Amino acid sequence: MGGNGRGTDGAEKADKAADKRPNEQLGSWFLRSGWSKGELARQVNRRARQLGAHHISTDTSRVRRWLDGEQPREPIPKILSELFSERFGCVVGIEDIGLRTAHQSPSVSGVDLPWAGPQTVELISEFSRSDLMLARRGFLGASLALSAGPALIEPMQRWLTPGPGGRASGDPATDRASRASRLSGPELDLLESTTMMFRQWDAQCGGGLRRKAVVGQLHEVTDLLQEPQPAATSKRLFKAAAELAELAGWMSYDIGLHPTAQKYFVLALHAAKEAGDRPLGSYVLSSMSRQMIHLGRPEDALELIHLGQYGSRETATARTQAMLYAVEARAYANMGQPAKCKRAVNMAEDCFSDCATGDGDPDWIRFFSEAELNAENAHSYRDLAYVAGRSPTYASLARPKMERAVELFSQDTEHYRSYALNLIGMATVHLMEREPEQSTVLAGQALKIAKQVRSERVNNRLRKTVDTAVRDFGDVAEVVSITEQLGIHLPESVEPAHAV
Numbered sequence: 001m002g003g004n005g006r007g008t009d010g011a012e013k014a015d016k017a018a019d020k021r022p023n024e025q026l027g028s029w030f031l032r033s034g035w036s037k038g039e040l041a042r043q044v045n046r047r048a049r050q051l052g053a054h055h056i057s058t059d060t061s062r063v064r065r066w067l068d069g070e071q072p073r074e075p076i077p078k079i080l081s082e083l084f085s086e087r088f089g090c091v092v093g094i095e096d097i098g099l100r101t102a103h104q105s106p107s108v109s110g111v112d113l114p115w116a117g118p119q120t121v122e123l124i125s126e127f128s129r130s131d132l133m134l135a136r137r138g139f140l141g142a143s144l145a146l147s148a149g150p151a152l153i154e155p156m157q158r159w160l161t162p163g164p165g166g167r168a169s170g171d172p173a174t175d176r177a178s179r180a181s182r183l184s185g186p187e188l189d190l191l192e193s194t195t196m197m198f199r200q201w202d203a204q205c206g207g208g209l210r211r212k213a214v215v216g217q218l219h220e221v222t223d224l225l226q227e228p229q230p231a232a233t234s235k236r237l238f239k240a241a242a243e244l245a246e247l248a249g250w251m252s253y254d255i256g257l258h259p260t261a262q263k264y265f266v267l268a269l270h271a272a273k274e275a276g277d278r279p280l281g282s283y284v285l286s287s288m289s290r291q292m293i294h295l296g297r298p299e300d301a302l303e304l305i306h307l308g309q310y311g312s313r314e315t316a317t318a319r320t321q322a323m324l325y326a327v328e329a330r331a332y333a334n335m336g337q338p339a340k341c342k343r344a345v346n347m348a349e350d351c352f353s354d355c356a357t358g359d360g361d362p363d364w365i366r367f368f369s370e371a372e373l374n375a376e377n378a379h380s381y382r383d384l385a386y387v388a389g390r391s392p393t394y395a396s397l398a399r400p401k402m403e404r405a406v407e408l409f410s411q412d413t414e415h416y417r418s419y420a421l422n423l424i425g426m427a428t429v430h431l432m433e434r435e436p437e438q439s440t441v442l443a444g445q446a447l448k449i450a451k452q453v454r455s456e457r458v459n460n461r462l463r464k465t466v467d468t469a470v471r472d473f474g475d476v477a478e479v480v481s482i483t484e485q486l487g488i489h490l491p492e493s494v495e496p497a498h499a500v
Contacts, residue, residue: 021069025098029084030067037063040083047079071099078126082133090134111147111266112155117238120270124241125222127263128248131215146259148292153303156288159269159281160311183224188236191221195243196363202251203367203415206455211251218244235275242271243364246284253291254417256456261291279316282308283364286327293327294457298334305331317359322351323368326376333383338394341384345377367415371408375422378402382425385432395432402426406442417458420449424461431465436473440482443469447482451489459490 030040037060044063048056056076066072072080077099084092113123194217201210221241229237249264265288272281285308292301305328312320329344352373355361378401385394406426409419423446430439443466450458466486469479 023067023069023098025096026080027067029088029092029097033084033087035087036060043083044076044079047083048075078129082129085130085133110145111152111262113266113270115158115161115270115273117234117274120238120267120274121222121225121241124245124267124271125219125226127267128215128219128222131248131260132212132219146262146295148295148297148300152262152300153307156266156269156285156304156307159273159285159307182227183229183233183237188233188240191240192236195240195247198244198247199363199367200414202247202254203417204453206254206417206453206458209454211248211255214244214248214251218248238271238275239277239280242268242275242277242280242284244268245271246287246364250287253287253294254455254457256460258291258295262288265291278312278314279320280362280364282312282316282320282324284308285311286324289327289331293330293334296334298331302328302331302335317361317365318351318354318356319359319361319368320365322348322355322373323365323376325351326368326373326380329377329380330383333380334387336384336387338384338388341380345380348373348377367418369408369412371405371412371415371422372418374401374408375405375418375425378405378422378429379425382429382432390432392433395429398425399429399433402429416449417453417455420446420453420455420458421461423449424458424465427465428468431468431472434472436469436476437478439465439469440476440478443482444485447485447489462486463490 033040035043041058041060041063044058045056048054048058058076062072077094077097080097080099081092081094084097113119198210198214198217202214218241221237221244225234225237225241245264245268249261249268252258252261252264265284268284269281269288272278272284285304289301289304289308292298292304305324309321309324309328312324316324325344325348329341329348332338332341332344352370378398381394381398381401385391385398388394402422402425405422406419409415409422412419423442427439427442427446430436430442443462446458446462450462463486466479466483469476470483473479
């Protein structure tokens with residue numbers, strides 16, 4: 001009997017040895033890195049100390065075992081991913097080095113993600129970490145692809161399905177007093193006020209200046225969500241994560257990183273669902289809709305905005321509803337549907353007239369002022385004019401609203417980028433009304449602001465507007481002058497202009 005027992009043990013060991021095969025993916029990256037086993041071990045230990053994982057002490061024999069197929073424990077897979085990504089200047093996901101299945105990497109997984117709190121936290125954490133790590137522009141975006149059509153809309157529709165929100169863990173012990181959060185109320189207040197400050201910086205400076213700070217703050221919030229938290233604290237943290245992810249997406253969109261922006265928007269919607277905040281989710285969907293309009297996909301934009309309207313119909317304030325109708329009007333305008341566009345414009349104005357102090361508007365909708373209402377509706381009529389072959393009728397509808405937007409934004413000390421965009425919008429209206437001299441005056445004013453804010457949207461729209469002026473009125477002295485100024489003062493655009 002003893003002999004049979006030993007024979008069984010030997011067979012089990014043989015089976016395990018057969019199962020543990022050399023990790024060829026890790027071996028390939030290791031060989032190309034040029035590092036020795038000792039150097040990789042030293043780098044892993046150094047990075048682990050930086051992360052506070054002082055229990056990790058790797059040596060050459062341990063690295064050899066990883067190469068032979070041993071699966072290291074967390075956080076070593078993440079550390080290896082970071083080290084190889086930095087070494088090669090591209091995203092090297094954990095699954096790329098043979099340490100996890102591919103579906104768990106947010107860098108390559110598209111927008112159809114699991115609607116569950118722990119996975120949402122992990123995905124935001126990994127994606128923001130990759131973004132911070134690959135700060136050189138384009139590397140993260142190059143590993144992503146934009147989703148559109150049913151591939152985008154169908155996963156987003158699951159935002160509407162009922163489900164528990166605001167919990168980072170399914171462990172009921174997180175609600176017990178014995179697992180009280182180490183975050184105090186004032187600390188949570190400070191976190192939320194910091195998000196408000198970041199939002200103000202974006203409006204003043206454009207998306208290019210403070211984006212990394214926003215992503216870093218988002219990553220910090222996910223660290224807090226990975227700790228046991230009471231339900232109320234978890235809900236506030238998910239709300240903060242949603243707002244920061246939306247802002248990171250908006251800033252990425254503003255500087256032309258469209259796949260990165262879309263991924264942040266999707267993650268923000270997931271976090272908003274976990275927070276149980278339907279109006280915030282509708283705001284995220286409005287940002288996604290604006291991006292789709294910019295990219296020439298108004299049908300997708302309309303689907304997204306309708307999802308937002310339906311999902312928040314019972315909870316959104318009048319100001320939020322007005323904003324959603326204004327974006328809906330933009331989508332209809334770009335689809336060439338004037339009757340539906342006008343109806344949405346009127347609905348936006350009616351809802352806005354119902355706004356009152358004490359409505360409980362959150363900070364993220366504060367941007368939607370009378371100036372922004374006029375700007376959005378003016379651009380809807382201006383877009384209709386473009387679709388209708390530069391129709392003077394729609395241009396005349398756009399003009400008074402655009403003039404009012406420019407007037408109000410000129411008095412605004414915060415929304416510099418919006419002021420520039422509406423100066424450019426007014427310039428396009430003057431071009432459609434064959435008034436090139438007035439158009440160049442406004443373009444010149446916008447150029448002064450463009451030099452102060454880091455926004456590819458401003459640069460691209462200004463460049464396209466001046467190109468149109470050159471095409472139609474190239475012999476006008478003022479057009480020649482603004483073209484020369486543009487060549488001197490505006491940096492070369494890095495993204496093709498999709499839409500004005």
